[in-house]
Amino acid sequence: MAIRIAVKVNGRAQVHDVEPRLLLVHYLRDVLSLTGTHVGCETSLCGACTVLLDGQAVKSCTLLAVQADGADITTIEGLARDGQLHPVQEGFWEEHGLQCGYCTPGMILAGVALLNENPNPSEADIRRAIAGNLCRCTGYQHIVNAIQSAARKLKQKSRKKS
Amino acid sequence: MIPRGFDYFSPQTLEEALALVAEHGAEAKLLAGGHSLLPMMKLRLAAPGVLIDLGRISDLRAIREEGEQIVIGAMTTHAEIEKSGLLRRRAPLLAEAAAEIGDVQVRNRGTLGGALAHADPAADYPAAVLALDAELTLVSQRGTRTVAAQDFFVDLLTTALEPGEILTEIRFAADGPRTGSAYLKLHQPASGFAIVGVATRVQLDSKGKCEATAVGVTGVAPKAYRATQVERALKGKALNERIIAQAAGKAAAGVEPLSDLHASARYRKAMAEVFTRRALALALERARRRQ
Numbered sequence: 001m002a003i004r005i006a007v008k009v010n011g012r013a014q015v016h017d018v019e020p021r022l023l024l025v026h027y028l029r030d031v032l033s034l035t036g037t038h039v040g041c042e043t044s045l046c047g048a049c050t051v052l053l054d055g056q057a058v059k060s061c062t063l064l065a066v067q068a069d070g071a072d073i074t075t076i077e078g079l080a081r082d083g084q085l086h087p088v089q090e091g092f093w094e095e096h097g098l099q100c101g102y103c104t105p106g107m108i109l110a111g112v113a114l115l116n117e118n119p120n121p122s123e124a125d126i127r128r129a130i131a132g133n134l135c136r137c138t139g140y141q142h143i144v145n146a147i148q149s150a151a152r153k154l155k156q157k158s159r160k161k162s
Numbered sequence: 163m164i165p166r167g168f169d170y171f172s173p174q175t176l177e178e179a180l181a182l183v184a185e186h187g188a189e190a191k192l193l194a195g196g197h198s199l200l201p202m203m204k205l206r207l208a209a210p211g212v213l214i215d216l217g218r219i220s221d222l223r224a225i226r227e228e229g230e231q232i233v234i235g236a237m238t239t240h241a242e243i244e245k246s247g248l249l250r251r252r253a254p255l256l257a258e259a260a261a262e263i264g265d266v267q268v269r270n271r272g273t274l275g276g277a278l279a280h281a282d283p284a285a286d287y288p289a290a291v292l293a294l295d296a297e298l299t300l301v302s303q304r305g306t307r308t309v310a311a312q313d314f315f316v317d318l319l320t321t322a323l324e325p326g327e328i329l330t331e332i333r334f335a336a337d338g339p340r341t342g343s344a345y346l347k348l349h350q351p352a353s354g355f356a357i358v359g360v361a362t363r364v365q366l367d368s369k370g371k372c373e374a375t376a377v378g379v380t381g382v383a384p385k386a387y388r389a390t391q392v393e394r395a396l397k398g399k400a401l402n403e404r405i406i407a408q409a410a411g412k413a414a415a416g417v418e419p420l421s422d423l424h425a426s427a428r429y430r431k432a433m434a435e436v437f438t439r440r441a442l443a444l445a446l447e448r449a450r451r452r453q
């Protein structure tokens with residue numbers, strides 16, 4: 001049984017016939033070749049596979065591609081605009097928010113989801129927002145700093161606009 | 163970690179879903195948020211031949227007031243319950259429990275109906291729906307029936323759901339005056355599930371004495387339960403720290419606590435007492451603020 005799905009990934013429309021058991025993370029990596037979304041634990045625990053589904057952070061290893069039919073999906077590849085990194089990506093770069101980089105795409109998307117909903121997060125808000133993302137390298141402090149730095153940048157940007 | 167192959171249906175209405183469930187029988191499993199079922203399917207602990215996805219039935223996803231009652235559709239996510247202004251205002255206990263579930267990603271996908279139907283002994287909602295005296299609506303092609311939360315949880319991972327039935331909504335009374343509630347949880351540090359979770363609702367009478375309390379406990383026994391001995395010990399009393407502490411000593415009376423590598427039976431029993439005491443004290447404080 002193959003099911004036709006139509007999704008928008010990083011702004012581009014995609015239509016594919018998929019097996020119902022295909023996990024969203026495998027659809028992104030193997031069908032669309034978007035390998036920026038990582039597979040860590042495969043057991044819903046580490047958050048390395050986090051993507052945005054209609055703006056919300058989800059673990060793409062615990063979602064069938066067919067469940068995402070009709071959805072708007074953002075992966076790490078979809079954050080930069082016109083060669084300009086997203087402020088959360090810049091924050092991770094400037095504040096040393098990564099070491100090996102394995103958790104980074106998921107962490108960044110969890111950070112983006114947080115800032116979309118809450119532009120002024122406290123440190124506790126940030127730690128709560130990344131509680132579903134494990135990092136074995138950084139000890140988390142630099143990740144928190146990176147998201148704080150991104151929050152400041154986004155505020156400056158919106159001030160400039162208004 | 164790939165599930166066994168299956169056929170997939172995504173009905174748009176409850177009627178279509180009920181027809182599919184009836185047609186496919188025991189071979190089929192309902193899919194809600196998938197955050198208990200898909201992990202089990204990936205480990206091949208479950209291998210249904212047919213999945214019926216409730217995710218497209220928008221009628222099942224809502225939080226509304228009906229007079230003094232709150233009604234929540236089974237497909238409402240943990241995140242929607244956590245952030246509901248209506249619940250925060252009129253009956254915050256379930257929202258407080260939802261906020262304690264897993265992590266952001268889990269709360270964005272997992273649903274109330276899925277969590278209740280799964281009936282994990284360490285899940286958070288069961289304690290809250292017991293303390294709220296919630297009623298669950300179960301629908302099949304044979305008809306609709308209402309089951310009290312007390313009768314819904316039957317045993318470890320076992321509920322009163324019969325083959326062919328879908329849990330569609332739960333309902334409970336909004337908090338009245340002089341009522342306060344609290345959910346407190348001891349997290350298992352790795353999984354985040356409850357080693358002990360205690361949901362309480364305290365209602366005071368016009369003189370400030372205890373009119374009624376409800377205490378739901380999860381994590382301790384094979385199924386969540388009401389600590390009725392605690393409730394009886396408090397009824398009619400002018401509540402204070404000492405009386406609450408004494409009553410909380412009965413939090414695990416009559417139950418045989420679970421024992422596993424995360425917590426021994428003795429530890430669970432001790433923590434049931436501690437968290438019952440703290441949850442009652444917090445609910446009392448909140449009830450007094452709503453005089």
Ligand SMILES: Cc1cc2nc3c(=O)[nH]c(=O)nc-3n(C[C@H](O)[C@H](O)[C@H](O)COP(=O)(O)OP(=O)(O)OC[C@H]3O[C@@H](n4cnc5c(N)ncnc54)[C@H](O)[C@@H]3O)c2cc1C
Pocket residue numbers: 044045191192193194195196197198199200201216236262263264265268271272273274275276277278279280282284285286287323327328329330353354355356
């Ligand atoms: C990393 C992680 C951490 C978690 N931490 C916690 C935690 O701290 N506390 C907690 O309580 N839970 C926790 N959970 C479980 C989570 O809350 C699940 O969302 C929940 O247990 C199941 O809900 P679901 O919507 O995902 O259901 P599904 O997984 O889709 O379904 C679960 C079961 O219920 C059945 N079912 C679903 N909907 C219905 C319905 N309407 N009528 C009849 N049967 C139905 C399904 O057939 C299946 O058997 C965690 C899960 C993960 C992956």
Ligand code: FES
Pocket residue numbers: 038039040041042043044045046047048049050059060061062
């Ligand atoms: S790979 Fe999805 S949570 Fe770890």
Ligand code: FES
Pocket residue numbers: 097098099100101102103104134135136137138
């Ligand atoms: S940077 Fe290595 S796991 Fe986070």
